Amino acid sequence: MKTHIHQDEITSLSKDFLQKAQTAKDLKTLNGLFSEFFADQRFTNMLDYAESSKKHWKDVKNALRNSLAPIYKESGSWNHSLSKPFGYPGDFAVLEHVYDQKIHKATKSSLGGLIDLWGSSRSLPTAVAERKDLLRNYLENQARLDLPDNRVLSIGCGAAREIRELHPHLLEKLQLTFLDSDERSIDYALNALKATLFEYSIEKVVANGVSDDLSEVLAGQKYDLVYSFGILDYLPEKYAVRLIENMKKTVKPDGKILFCIKDCTKFDAWFYDWFYDWRFVDRTRKEGTELAERCGLEVTREFSVSEGVIIIYECVLDH
Ligand SMILES: C[S@@+](CC[C@H](N)C(=O)[O-])C[C@H]1O[C@@H](n2cnc3c(N)ncnc32)[C@H](O)[C@@H]1O
Incomplete structure (x- = not known):
């Protein structure tokens, strides 16, 4: 050779x-x-x-x-x-x-x-673990809000660790929908929650958050909080926009949307590609904000975790 x-x-x-x-x-x-x-x-x-x-x-x-x-x-x-x-x-x-x-x-x-x-x-796995910690805290605050039905949708929920780490008394205040294209991940999350012996009613939806029309899949249901962590990094612009469009379709008019990106200027992309076969679409913090704005969202807060390796955007519909 x-x-x-x-x-x-x-x-x-x-x-x-x-x-x-x-x-x-x-x-x-x-x-x-x-x-x-x-x-x-x-x-x-x-x-x-x-x-x-x-x-x-x-x-x-x-x-x-x-x-x-x-x-x-x-x-x-x-x-x-x-x-x-x-x-x-x-x-x-x-x-x-x-x-x-x-x-x-x-x-x-x-x-x-x-x-x-x-x-x-x-740095990247550490930041991914910290982004989960921030999300869990965000959900704790969400659960404490005095909302009539407090509906939360996670698109690409994976094993929903941030939810599993919530105190049961806060978790039961949320009406949760777990959506993922891989049914095994949702089942893993639900079984792990079942093992805690608390009774939760969580909706399970197997669907594609990019190519499916989520307002159809979810029968027009709207949510107070819609979040998606860990998909966008793999999606070039055209598909990233589709995911965000689905988030917009499913959020209540005064609800919140949360998504995150890995800032490519803050880690060595070659290392994750060569060692782990982890390849991401290059985006900077500024490009994450611009993506949200191009999709008709207003960014209300930006959370930076692990010294800016990951940025989480809290958005509302730009009415
Ligand atoms: C990196 S994991 C993140 C899981 C979880 N959100 C977290 O932060 O721990 C990505 C998850 O998104 C799911 N996923 C990837 N593309 C998807 C898509 N287009 N629609 C729905 N789920 C998707 C995968 O099956 C996987 O469970």
Whole structure:
């Protein structure tokens, strides 16, 4: 197989790294080794080369994956991200690991466990966990509002961790609808809630928040709060607009819409693509605001989590 000019450098850098990593007994040692790896001149050369064309990018990514395979195969989280057992990136099961920041159940060795922990402590997973914390607090405040029926719709609900972390007495004040295109995620969320032994009545809707007309799917029902976390990052403009249009159709005239983006200027996109196959549509904080405004929303508040890695937009219909 013909490979690119930096193959030798990638192989020698990875070989050095793999040897040292085998000796790592704790997270701080592994942290240091990875930092050294990324600061190595051979890595800088590789990155420069990759950025010069799409083909080089793909070649470098493949070569790096192959040369690091002996250790990523030990890590359940790393393997899960690359093999995508549910058929798409960012599934509810991998997010549970991101939220818990613990060792994946498929992890095979103590080094694999350290790699899991190292991975979930990177800036993006940390920000994703913090955005969930902010959302949970937002929902607590929503539940305390004195509204006649307090209806809440989550589009792309996944395992609905932010809801599951609410105190049962607040949770029962909300009339919830969980909507996701993957029924397994909604069932996971509902079963986890059932296990708490509190009785909740939550509506389950399997639908596509981008291509379906949600006013039809939900029979014209309107909600006090409509939110969607974790889909927009994967959607180019045309589809992002469709998702927001669906949020507009389902919110009450004086209700709130919440969505979020990852600010591409605040993290290293190459790292998440090369290591985890996580690729996002590049958006900045300003572009997130502009998207909302283009869709006829007024942004009433912007929440920044993890020093701006993720921005959450609270919006109302711009009447
Ligand atoms: C990254 S997860 C986020 C889950 C959850 N909102 C959270 O923040 O933990 C994305 C979820 O959106 C769902 N999803 C992706 N595209 C969708 C679409 N077009 N319509 C409905 N759900 C979608 C996936 O099945 C997955 O459960």
